[in-house]
Amino acid sequence: MPGKTHVQTIINGEHIDFLCEPRQSLLECLRDVIGLTGSKEGCNDGNCGACTVVFDGRIVTSCLVLGVEAEGKEITTIEGIADGNTLHPVQQAYLENAALQCGICTPGFIVSSKALLDQNPTPTEHEIRYWLANNLCRCTGYDKIVRAVQDAAVKMQEA
C-alpha cells in the first residue's frame, strides 16, 4: 500500500487538511475522504462534468485532478455555492425553471453555470450552450437549463 500524502487546502472557505494516496483523484478525496458527496462521478474520465468544481478560480472536472495537486489550492464545490441557508440565484433559478429531473448532473451544472455568470454576466444563448457543453444531462434536453441560466443572469443583474 503506497504511503499517504498530507494535503492542505481551502475548501468552500474552510481550511481543510486531508491524507490521500498518490493515485486518488480530487473527486475521490472530496467524496470518500472529506465526505463532500455533492460532486458526482458519472464517468471518471472528464466527459460528463458531474464532478465539476472551481479550482483556484478555474472550473475543472475533479476526476481529472489528483488529490495531491490540491495542495495549497482554493476549491469551491456545490456545497459551497449557497450562502448559508440562502440559495445562490443560480440554484434558485434551476428550481423555479424545473431545470433538473433526476438531479445527478445538477451539482456540476450549477457550479459551471455560476462560474459562467461570474465571468460573463450577460451571456447569449450560444455562449451558455458553449460553456455548458462539458456537462452532460440525459434527462432535460438542456432547454430548461439554458433558460435557468438566462433567468439567473437577469436576476443577478437586477440585484
Added chain:
Amino acid sequence: MAAPDSERDTVPATTEFDVVGTSPIRHDGADKVTGRAVFGPDFQSAGLLHGKMLRSPHAHARIKSIDTAKAKAAPGVYAVVTANDLPSNGGDRLVDLGIGPIRVEFLRNNILAREKVLYKGHAVAGVAAISAHAAEEALALIDVEYEALPSVMTISEAMKPDAPLLYDNLKTSGLGEASDKPSNVASRLRLSLGDAGNGFEDADVIVEREFDTSAVHQGYIEPHNCTALWNTDGRLHIWASTQGAFGARTAVAWILDLPVSQVKVTPLEIGGGFGGKTALYLDPVAALLSKQTGQPVKMVMTRQEVFEGTGPTPGSHIKVKIGATQEGAITAAQASLAYEAGGFPGSLVTIPAMSVFVAYDIPNVTIDGFDVLTNKPKTEPYRAPGATNAAFAVESVVDDIADRLGIDPIEFRLRNAAKEGTPRAESPPHALIGGVEVLEAMKHHPHYTTPLEGPNRGRGVAVGFSGSIGFHSSCTITVNADGTAALVEGSSDLSGSRTTVAMQAAEVLGIPAEDVHPSVGDTDSVGFTFLTGGSRTTFATGWAAYEAAQDVARQMIARAALIWDVNADALKLEHGVFMSTADPELRMTFKELADQIEATGETVLGRGSVNPSGAGGSFIGDIVDVEVDPETGKVDILRFTAVQDVGKAVHPGQVEGQIQGGTTQGIGWALNEEYFMTDDGRMANPTLLDYRMPTSLDLPMIDAVIVEVPNPAHPFGVRGVGEASIVPPAGAIANAIHNAVGARVGELPMKPTTVAKAIWDKSNE
C-alpha cells in the same frame, strides 16, 4: 383490480383545479441543488467494504476454470465470489422486474456467468476489499481459463442457419410450437388484423423498405450501484438505485433463494434510469460478499462497465410495407421486426410489435416479431421500449407514400389518424386519444406555417404513440397538527414524481402542494408498488395518493361531525374548508381541524391502494428543421417542436421537461449514438467521449407543446407522459434529411458517413 371506472370520481375536462396544473418547486429541489441529496453511490455505513466485478474479455467463451486463491490472499481483500456461490434452487421460477417474466436462472447467469460467458463485459467474479482500489487490484489476481468460441454480433449473422449458437439447446418458441433445431431466435410472434394480402390489392401505391438500427444505451449519468448488508439476524438490506424497489426485492430474494420477507430494499435517490435501472446486476453479488464478510459492501460500476455490462436497448432489422389509395387512405401494412436480445432471451419485441402501427387507423395489418440472441449484453427497455426503432421505419415509409401521392405529410397522417374506437392488432380498440388534436395543433403551429428557406435545409414531421401501464401502487398520508400532511409512496422518483403524486393529494385536501411532504418509502414501510416505468407513476401512484387523500377527507369529515355534533352526511370538504351543506355557520379550515385531531380522537391516517387499468397511452408529433452538409453528411438541428397529448398536465413545467428530454434522447439516437462493435465483439466506444450523447451545444431550444385531451379513466384526466417523446424524432429527422437533400436514410444512427453515403448513392442513381 381497481373498481370499475363508473365507480370512480372522474373529473370532467373543463374542471379547474387549485393545485393540479400549477408548477410548484419540487419537494426534493433544495436537496438536489445543494448537493445534499443522497444518491446510491453517496451512501455510507460503518465498516463499509467496496466490491468490484471481474468481467469477461471475450464476447463468447466457455469457462474452463476459475482460480480465486491468489485474489483471496491479497492484502485488503475480504471475499471473492463466483457463480458457484449462487444457489441453484428455483432456477425455473419466473420473476417480473416490471418488464415481463424472466427465468431466475437467466438472471443468475447474467449476474455471474456459469459455464459460458455470453458477451464481453459479462461478470465472472466479485471481490470485496477495504477500498475500491484494493478490490480492483485483486481482480487481476483471479485466474480464469477460457476456451474462446465464435461469436455472433449482428441480427443477420445470428439468424443464419449455420450461425454459432449461444445456447446449445434453445429452440425457437412461439406460434404454438418449438422449432426442430436449436436456434439463436429465442422466440417469434405474429399479430394480425383483417387481411393484409387483400388490403394491398386495394392499394394504388405500395412502399416497402428495410431498416437497420444500432443498439443504443439509456445513458443515465449515474452508474449502477448498490450497498448490501446481510445482517446477523439473517435479514438482507439493500440500498439501491432502482426503478422498482419491490421488483428488486423479489428478484434478489429468488436469485439468493430467500423468502421475500428476508429482504428489505431502500430506494435511494436515483440518477436516471430510462428503463435501464429495472435490471439487476450488482445487488445479489454485493449481498453474497456481505454474507461472507459480515460487513456492508458497496459496489459502483465504472462507465465502461455500464456500457459493456448493462443493457443497451436492442438494435434491430426492420422491414415495413405500407399501401394506400390515391385518395390517401392506408389500406394495409406489414412489418417484420427482428430485435436483439443480447446474451439472454428477452428483447421485448412484443412491445414494438403491439405499437408499430397504432398511431394509424389501418384495417389490414400483419406484424412478425423475432427475439434474436447476439453476443452483446442482455438488452433492456429504454423509454417506450422498441418503439423508436419501429417508428423510424414506419414514419419513413409513411412520408414516402405521402410524398408520392403529393399529399401534405400532416394532412396524410390526419386522414389516417387513429381515434377512439380504432381497432388494433390483438389489443383492445383505442380509448379516447388525442391523435387528431395533436396533428391539428402541428398543422397550425407557427413552426409549420413558417416557410423554411436556405440551401440544404429540410423539414420533416413524424408521429408516435406510446402505451402506458397501470398496475399496483400504494400510498399513506398522515395529517400533522399544523395542517400539513406527510405522504409516503412506493414509486422511485426519477424526475420529480414525488411532487406530481403529492400534488394530487393536495388537490383533494385543498391545501398547497408545499404542505404535503412526500417521501419514497422502502419495501418495509409502504405497500407493494410496481416499478417506475411504463409512464405509470403520476397516473397510478398519483391515483393512490388521490385515494389516500379521499380517505383522509372522510376521516376528517367524521371528526368535524363529532366536534360539531352533526350528521357527517351533511358535511363536505371544498378547497380546503370543511363545511355543512345544511348550516352555513359551520365552517372550519383544514388547518383548524387538523389542530383539533389529537384532542378529539385517533390520528388521521389515510391509505390508498390501487391497481387501475385504463392508463391508455399518449400520442405525439414532431416537426423538425435540419441543415445537412452535403459534403460531410453532418446534420444540424435548426428548430424542433414536439406536440404531445398529455391528458392533464399535473405539473406543466415537469411535463415540458419530459417532452424535451425524451425528444433529445431521440435526437441522439437518430444522429450519433451507437454500439460501435469490432469484429471480435468488443465495443469500441465505451466512454462518454466516443459514445456521443447530445450536449447543450448540439441542440436548439425544444418547443414542447402540451395538448390536453383528458384521460376519462383517471380522476384528474392524467395520461402517462414520460415515454412517447422518444418515439418520433428519428423518423422526423430522417424525413427532414430527405426533404433537404432528396436522399432517404435507412440506418440509425444517421451519422455523417451514413448520410453522406445516402447522398452519394442518390446522386449516382
